């Protein structure tokens with residue numbers, strides 16, 4: 001699922017590509033992920049896209065005020081926005097109108113320069129809503145601070161007072177908006193905190209280290225245009241590159257890049273969570289998932305190889321750098 005860096009990447013791409021364009025007409029396909037499809041058909045044509053912003057994992061396409069032709073209610077005439085959540089597989093990108101529409105294209109907005117802004121979503125876990133100013137403001141009050149804007153003190157306060165697992169707190173959009181499974185695991189690995197630790201058990205220093213890790217990782221991921229795990233593509237149709245920098249997420253059975261211990265997985269907050277059992281000590285009673293057979297064999301073979309190398313070094317009279325003698 002796209003998280004803050006991926007959504008930021010798409011928003012930046014759209015800002016480059018469609019800012020200032022007017023929506024001429026709109027065609028809808030399947031609409032079960034759209035709040036009020038008729039509102040889109042009624043209010044979007046004629047509106048200009050004045051800004052593209054990111055709010056947590058949402059994108060906001062800020063629209064110009066509607067023309068006062070007497071047909072629109074007061075609310076609709078005021079500034080309004082199109083709220084877009086990419087869900088699991090959503091993609092939003094401009095395309096030449098003559099290019100055949102891809103499968104699962106459910107929203108097509110014809111722009112005044114002849115291109116179409118298309119939204120495709122195979123699984124339709126995304127969400128699109130046309131919201132006037134007041135309902136949008138109400139919608140957005142449910143969310144916590146942006147992790148790139150939140151101060152160190154505020155961040156520490158929001159997690160240290162909580163008797164919930166730190167991973168659950170990072171995923172909770174009411175605490176922080178924009179962090180998901182990938183960037184929570186990556187920042188916890190970097191901060192050497194186990195995902196199942198309780199927020200209230202973290203020291204102030206740990207909370208601050210986590211805050212710093214989160215900032216650093218999110219900013220780097222934005223520079224690398226996000227992580228392409230399954231099918232994330234930016235507004236230019238390019239995959240991101242941050243997945244090459246993953247240190248924990250999706251690396252079960254592989255060596256920790258800090259201490260060489262095998263990365264493990266366990267369920268925290270109902271999600272698969274990846275961590276280094278040595279760098280990130282687990283709280284008492286935490287259950288680790290058994291390694292998949294192939295990874296377990298590879299890990300055992302690696303240990304055996306290390307043992308043999310060490311033995312032969314001793315035989316040869318060499319001093320292995322990893323040996324105590």
Ligand SMILES: [Zn+2]
Nearest residue numbers: 256259276279
């Ligand atoms: Zn480690």
